[in-house]
Amino acid sequence: MCDEHSDGSDGRDGNTLGRRALFVTSAAAALTLGSVTFGTSGVEAADGNQETKTIRGTLPTGSPDFVYLPVEVPGGVRELKVSYTYERPTVPAGTAGNALDIGIFDERGTDLGGKGFRGWSGGARTEFFIRADDATPGYIPGPVRPGTWHIALGPYTVAPRGLPYEITIMLTYGQPGKQVKPVYPPERAKGRGRAWYRGDCHLHTWYSDGRRTTAEIAALARAAGLDFINSSEHNTQSAHAHWAEHAGDDLLILLGEEVTTRNGHVVALGTDPGTFVDWRYRARDNRFGKYAREIRRAGGLVVPAHPHATCIGCNWKFGFGEADAVEVWNGAYSPEDEVALADWDGMLVAAVREGRRDWIPAMGNSDAHRDPDPVGRPQTVVLADDLTRDAIQEGLRTGRSYVAESKDVSVTFTASGTRGEHAGIGERLKVAPDTPVTVRLEATGAPDCTIRFVTDQGVLFTSPALPASGTGSAQWRTTASYAAYVRAEVRHPPVITGFPGPMAAFTNPIFLGRS
DSSP states (O other): OOOOOOOOOOOOEEEGGGGOOOOOOSSSTTTOOEEOOSSSSSOOOTTOEEEEEEEEEEETTTOOEEEEEEEEEEETEEEEEEEEEOOOOOOTTTOOEEEEEEEEEEEOOTTTOTTTTEEEEEESSEEEEEEETTETTTTTTOOSSSSSEEEEEEEEEETTEEEEEEEEEEEESOOOOOOOOOOOOBBOOOOOOSEEEEEEEEOOOOOTTTTHHHHHHHHHHHTTTEEEEEEOOOOOOGGGGSSGGGBBTBEEEEEOOOETTEEEEEESSOOOOOOOOOOOOOOGOOOOOHHHHHHHHTEEEEESTTTTTTTTTSOOSOOSSSSSEEEEEEEEEHHHHHHHHHHHHHHHHHHHHTTOOOOOOOEEEOOOOOOTTTTSSSSEEEEESSSSSSHHHHHTTTOEEESSSTOOOOEEEEEEOOTTTTTTTTTTEOOOSSSEEEEEEEEETTTTEEEEEETTTEEEEEEHHHHHHHEEEEEEEEEETTEEEEEEEEEOOOTTTSSHHHHHHHOOEEEEEEE
């Protein structure tokens, strides 16, 4: 459910992109245009006085991913406001139309890394404002300091005849309001000690392209039986300071970002408060590793999101070498998720056949944006030592987790040897190659579903359908020489004959053998 889209624009009154290209910072990455200057029209910088300028232009097809319009902001400005429009002509079926994103950087500049980042709304809004005490959702409050600001335009798609746009910038002069110190949610909730905790780590509010408030998301999370959530707005950390009042003993709120590049999206999960992760690069720029490491330095996990989604810019092209986990199930279970599941299983097979001890756990999230998108469908259920940021992240990183379609579905999955050896999800059962191993899964809340055991050799066991009560179990025997790992799936009846049914739950693997 990758909703974030884009828009495009250039920057000088009546000029096209090609007439004023000052510099490009990387391949298809950035372009800067002639500047807009304020404070020259005779308007006094008196309290409440306003000055407005309107810029028009056209972006051609083949425009860079990001176009920067410099705005010279004088001293004494209390509020900066930007609005924009662009033409959306009808195009033939199969042809991209116009879509233009927008954001802004302050006088500290547009260099990668985001030192000057002050907000991004993508294509979700047509206007925004910034002042010391407040800002439009998606933007960062703070003083409007003098210097060269840059309006960032992202031509997501451009119609064949180009993308005409109009940008209006209004400055309001006066004394700035008092800047409010941000308050962030605590990194610990009451918890139940070592237990299974349910979470949804990919959610959107009106701080990016969602239509729900933070309060509404928190209420829906509690109703969905969740113990933790993660703030994951597209390309902005602006929501971080608006979650504290919604956290509580019963709900841990982690902070992060959905880093929405043109070559795929990645959830930064559980970063330090206020962390911004840049998104202005493609796979060919060889920059993703740098920003993945930034996510980890900020205490977060790197989770590629909906890697096989078909929306423009959503398909994952950075590889999985930097991933701490991968979002295999996104929203309502779909063929895209089935492909992602198969791809993930292929990575497990490669890991065991190459003798690697590292592997990438799977997780699932709702990616909910608006009504009627359900929060917590699906949800990742994590075995953690407590309901804290560190403990939840450790459970996700080590794969001690399974994914369920809702709070109604629970599974218990174990493997045991003949001498009391025992292992659970994400663990290794250390037995000799020919030692008999018993694998068992117990499920509740899954009426008429079947249980499948999947190994590096494929699907090796499928149970009869569970009873209408939804409670049942399945057991299977194998050896480590036959199956290097076993993972479990709980599936609904097939919708199409000959194809597996939609997922009700699946687990991360249990590995078999001493090495």
